[in-house]
Amino acid sequence: MKRILLLILFLCLSYPVSGYGQWKFFEHRYKYELKDVLKADRFVKKDGYWEGYRDGKLVGYVFLSKDWTAKLVGYSGKHMETLVGMDTKGVLTGVKLIFHSEPIVLIGLKEKNYLKFLEQYPGKSIRKDLSVGKEISMDAITGATVTAVVQNAIILGSARKVAALTGMIEYVEGPERKVSREYSRLTWKELLDMGALKKITVTYKDLGIEGRGVYIDLYFGVITPPSIGRNILGDRVYAETMKSLKKGESAIVVFSRGEGSFKGAGFARGGVFDRFNISQEDRVYVFRDMDYRFLTEIKAEGAPEIKEGGVFIVRARDFKEARPFKFNLVIPYRVGGKKEFKAFSAEYRVPDRFLHSAK
Amino acid sequence: MSDKRFNRRNFLKIMGAAGVATGAGVMMPKEVLLARAEKSGKGRQRYEVKPGELDDYYGFWSGGHSGEIRIIGVPSMREIKRIPVFNWDVGTGWGITNESKKLLRGRNFGDTHHVHGSYKNGTYDGKWLFVNDKLNNRVARIRIDYMEVDAIVDVPNIQGAHGLFPQRYPKTEWVVLNSEFQTPVPNDASNKKAFLNPQEYYGMHTIIDAERMSIVCQVMVDENCDLAATDYKGKYSMCTSYNIEKGVTISEMLASDYDYLIIFHWGRIRDALRKGKYKRVNGVKVIDGRKGHSDITLRIPVPKNPHGVNISPDGRYAVCCGKVSPTVTVVDLEKVDLAFEGKIKPEDCIVAQPYIGLGPLHTTFDGRGNAITSVFIDSTNVKWNIAKAIEAEKKGPEEKKKNPHIVDVLDIHYQVGHIMATMAETKEADGKWLISLNKVSKDRFLNAGPFKVENDQLVDISGEKLRLVHDSPAYIEPHDCIMVRRDIIEPKVKHRHEMFEHPLAVTKNSVERKGNKVIIRMTANAPVFGLQEVRVKKGDKVTLIVTNHDEIIDLTNGVAISNYNINFVIAPFQTKSVTFTADKPGVFWIYCTNFCHALHLEMRMRLIVEA
Numbered sequence: 005m006k007r008i009l010l011l012i013l014f015l016c017l018s019y020p021v022s023g024y025g026q027w028k029f030f031e032h033r034y035k036y037e038l039k040d041v042l043k044a045d046r047f048v049k050k051d052g053y054w055e056g057y058r059d060g061k062l063v064g065y066v067f068l069s070k071d072w073t074a075k076l077v078g079y080s081g082k083h084m085e086t087l088v089g090m091d092t093k094g095v096l097t098g099v100k101l102i103f104h105s106e107p108i109v110l111i112g113l114k115e116k117n118y119l120k121f122l123e124q125y126p127g128k129s130i131r132k133d134l135s136v137g138k139e140i141s142m143d144a145i146t147g148a149t150v151t152a153v154v155q156n157a158i159i160l161g162s163a164r165k166v167a168a169l170t171g172m173i174e175y176v177e178g179p180e181r182k183v184s185r186e187y188s189r190l191t192w193k194e195l196l197d198m199g200a201l202k203k204i205t206v207t208y209k210d211l212g213i214e215g216r217g218v219y220i221d222l223y224f225g226v227i228t229p230p231s232i233g234r235n236i237l238g239d240r241v242y243a244e245t246m247k248s249l250k251k252g253e254s255a256i257v258v259f260s261r262g263e264g265s266f267k268g269a270g271f272a273r274g275g276v277f278d279r280f281n282i283s284q285e286d287r288v289y290v291f292r293d294m295d296y297r298f299l300t301e302i303k304a305e306g307a308p309e310i311k312e313g314g315v316f317i318v319r320a321r322d323f324k325e326a327r328p329f330k331f332n333l334v335i336p337y338r339v340g341g342k343k344e345f346k347a348f349s350a351e352y353r354v355p356d357r358f359l360h361s362a363k
Numbered sequence: 364m365s366d367k368r369f370n371r372r373n374f375l376k377i378m379g380a381a382g383v384a385t386g387a388g389v390m391m392p393k394e395v396l397l398a399r400a401e402k403s404g405k406g407r408q409r410y411e412v413k414p415g416e417l418d419d420y421y422g423f424w425s426g427g428h429s430g431e432i433r434i435i436g437v438p439s440m441r442e443i444k445r446i447p448v449f450n451w452d453v454g455t456g457w458g459i460t461n462e463s464k465k466l467l468r469g470r471n472f473g474d475t476h477h478v479h480g481s482y483k484n485g486t487y488d489g490k491w492l493f494v495n496d497k498l499n500n501r502v503a504r505i506r507i508d509y510m511e512v513d514a515i516v517d518v519p520n521i522q523g524a525h526g527l528f529p530q531r532y533p534k535t536e537w538v539v540l541n542s543e544f545q546t547p548v549p550n551d552a553s554n555k556k557a558f559l560n561p562q563e564y565y566g567m568h569t570i571i572d573a574e575r576m577s578i579v580c581q582v583m584v585d586e587n588c589d590l591a592a593t594d595y596k597g598k599y600s601m602c603t604s605y606n607i608e609k610g611v612t613i614s615e616m617l618a619s620d621y622d623y624l625i626i627f628h629w630g631r632i633r634d635a636l637r638k639g640k641y642k643r644v645n646g647v648k649v650i651d652g653r654k655g656h657s658d659i660t661l662r663i664p665v666p667k668n669p670h671g672v673n674i675s676p677d678g679r680y681a682v683c684c685g686k687v688s689p690t691v692t693v694v695d696l697e698k699v700d701l702a703f704e705g706k707i708k709p710e711d712c713i714v715a716q717p718y719i720g721l722g723p724l725h726t727t728f729d730g731r732g733n734a735i736t737s738v739f740i741d742s743t744n745v746k747w748n749i750a751k752a753i754e755a756e757k758k759g760p761e762e763k764k765k766n767p768h769i770v771d772v773l774d775i776h777y778q779v780g781h782i783m784a785t786m787a788e789t790k791e792a793d794g795k796w797l798i799s800l801n802k803v804s805k806d807r808f809l810n811a812g813p814f815k816v817e818n819d820q821l822v823d824i825s826g827e828k829l830r831l832v833h834d835s836p837a838y839i840e841p842h843d844c845i846m847v848r849r850d851i852i853e854p855k856v857k858h859r860h861e862m863f864e865h866p867l868a869v870t871k872n873s874v875e876r877k878g879n880k881v882i883i884r885m886t887a888n889a890p891v892f893g894l895q896e897v898r899v900k901k902g903d904k905v906t907l908i909v910t911n912h913d914e915i916i917d918l919t920n921g922v923a924i925s926n927y928n929i930n931f932v933i934a935p936f937q938t939k940s941v942t943f944t945a946d947k948p949g950v951f952w953i954y955c956t957n958f959c960h961a962l963h964l965e966m967r968m969r970l971i972v973e974a
Contacts, residue, residue, distance in 0.1 A: 081915075107961070240850050273889075273960060275915040293916045294858075300416050311415060 030080065030105040032115060038066045041089030041098025053166050056089070064091040065166055068102075072162035075320065076290065079150040079274040080105040086122075086155070090130065090163050094172050099125040099159055111147045120144040121152065130163045131173065137334040137347030146343055149278035150270050153334065157281065157288035164285070181326040181359045187230040192306040200232045201225040201257075202352045204333055206264060211337045211346060220264030222333060224350075226325050227257045227315065229358035237315065238303035245297060245315050252321035256282070259299060259313030264335060267312050271296070279336070282318070284329040291316045328353040406826015408795065410833060412439035420785055420796070420846040421853075423478045423492055424819075426450075427840030430473030432494055432505065437785065437846050438796050438821055440835040448503045448512055449473020449496045456931020457512075460939045461906070462865075466503075466515045474498035476842040477527045477591075480507075481535040481573060485595050485678070485790035487847050489855040491573065493538050495527040502527065502540055504576055508857045514576035519645040521567045521581075522546050526591030526602055529573065531789075537579060539600040539627075540569040541588030545609060548583060549644050561611045568602055568627055568652065580636055581644075582627055582652035582659060585609060590671045590725075594696055595678030595790060601626045603683055605668040617687070622669055624683045624694060626661040627652070628703055635659065661702055663709045665692045666716075671725035671781075675734070676792035680714070680749060682734055684723040690716050691723050691736060693752060717752040717768050719745050725843075727784040729824050730792030733770060737782035737799065744782060744799050744822065746770040746829055773829035775820050777803040781843040784824060788845060797822040797829070798844055800837070808836050817841065858916045858935070865938035869893075869910040881905045881945075887920040887933060888912045890962035892953065896969040901948045903972075908940040909933055913959075921956025924970060932957045948974040 044056030053067035089098040121144040208215035227233035270278035299313035418436030430450030447457035473496040523544030545564035557563035586604035610616035666688030693715040722739035752768035804818035821833035872893035886893035911933040923930040954967035
């Protein structure tokens, strides 16, 4: 018996090993205080945010992004935890990074570049369309497009959710409408004419670079209505896509012609598509390679050949496909040796005929 | 032909002579190019696959004595991937990891000839591939979702495991495997008389359970069992036999003027199994299928030394190629039951024996009533109409001499072996593309030394005429291929493994010691291994288990141990393990071999072996 016990002891000999190798090297954690992002002398904890008071008067709100947009993850696959302050009018008062593991060191950037990128937020109103490449400059972290796009979505997404909760911004939401399951055969021209597909055209002139005509013609649309999806994707890809959707998920199609690329290469190793996202009300949705299915041709009669295409699944259940949303495109280009970015967007709404009437 | 010294030149002379005798006075249409210069449509399909476009077909190629399978996109002919099967693959670690060693059981060489997919109702179901190993007499199964081997079955009592075909209807429950070389049964030198006497060597038609990957039974025959086919009704399987003589030299094998297409009756095989009419040899149920001993087999005489047997997509005809005869033999499968019942003679099942060319080897189909046969000595692909061949046979020798069945003849480069059209081994044969797997490339590619690769030629068969559109070099040495429509395979293939399908999947890094056995459990997450260093003692038996925790598509990691001759790759969410003895003291870098990240080079750790 004693021998057996000894043997068991011997068998169990193992030594502890240090955590997860070198992951710590990529992790950056910062200490914070609530007043770092809002000048207030008293903070009152609420559900998911703090109210900030100065001289007894409510002056704004402070919140942690992971309470609101934890699903938004960067190049590292991890959420960039951000502390955000906002006044009662919806103007950002401060933004502080408290944790991230974005490997910006890989593209020759330093931590201070990242912090500098965040310096442009205070003073900006969340009621405005703050998109990367327009109001939000990428100059400080040029090249880290995934990080920038996701960080922007984290700040705005969180802020708009808090703003909505505190009654600062209001939605007049129409009654919930459902996509019709009816199918009719439609040609390419018909789909375009009725707005089932929307188009963003970027010319060389828009970018101020050498070249004639169109740099990229990008088309997008919701594909869940069979009259849109089946006509564009063909029966097989449509059926397979719909079968792969879990309850509450939606799917859009994006494809393009011309020299420019909406897919870029950011998703190849990072998994995130950094050149486009969609936004609806206070929410921003970015896509990862797990949400993507390669598309090489458009089946609708009369459709042109395409250069790039994909079906993208919107995983988040709070996206309402029957309500308007915006497609945001960021095009990187070069002027001389310098990388520049320009943003474009277009609004989309599923044509009425593909929706059941509101009750 | 009793001359013991035999060379290739003589061999060709014999085959040539036979051809001239039958084919005298025949005018062969040799026109290759189409007169109409259509840009697309029938006979003018677009074969260019532009950057960013995908192929229409998954091609699965055997790898011959490379022992592997290859996935080739058709029509672009781009090699997409190689699947190691019976070979060592130092890149993926096949033959190095514990998982693959368990399947290979110490045999890292193979000779794959025929790769076929699993079926449901006469067409591919996209679940599995099966392939033979002629060298070490095995069958491997590849699961299509991961495109990796998941089972290998060793087949005893045989040599020359050659023709392989899965059941086509109602679904693949059985896979048949033919043994081309007759051997004593059992072949262990225990029976001295049989051991020395070729008349007591036997061929085997082995039936394998596709799901369990175990042997159902073997049907023993006197003849050798060469190429294989199954019908479209789940009633029969078959083999061609070129050595009914039981010869052990070429001259002996060529002695008889006829050989057989042997048909195996599955209902009667099931009866024999049920009634216990078998003996066990090396643990396998062996059923006697010899002529005069059994009602399981039917022997249809065909001209001497036949080669391939292929079934028309409508399921009606078995087309058996002559090889040494310039003809093919068309067997009406609807008559086979009558022959089994003894109501007609076996040869009465033959409905046509048209002239094709010198050295017909294999036949494929366009799904529009035409067959295309590879012709080895002539170096041609011959397109012919099955109905017209049958009609001419009925009308008699005068009509036959006019060769009304021949539609087109295409010169290929050079000496074609197998031939395969898209979906041609299914009821959904679509007549789009054809691959001519040519054994000799000669002058078709830049000279890369005395040992030359093969030439797989792509042929547009969508029109009346055959149109050669592309040459692709093929390294050692595909024999056969199938081309499966993209929509069948694509939905089945996964981007990442199910992590916990592997019982050893690692979620926590640890090093555990049990006596002199050390188990290292580690995660990999580009660009970081879960451990920075591991200390072991010289002589320790070390097992390294690694799980890739990156779920991003295409983020594969490599794990290599310097100077320890170990390397393997792990795809997203995959786990692999390797066991080795730490017999060299010192510091050894374990590093990532598969480019994973901008810090790929920094993805490394130390194995410290203390003296």
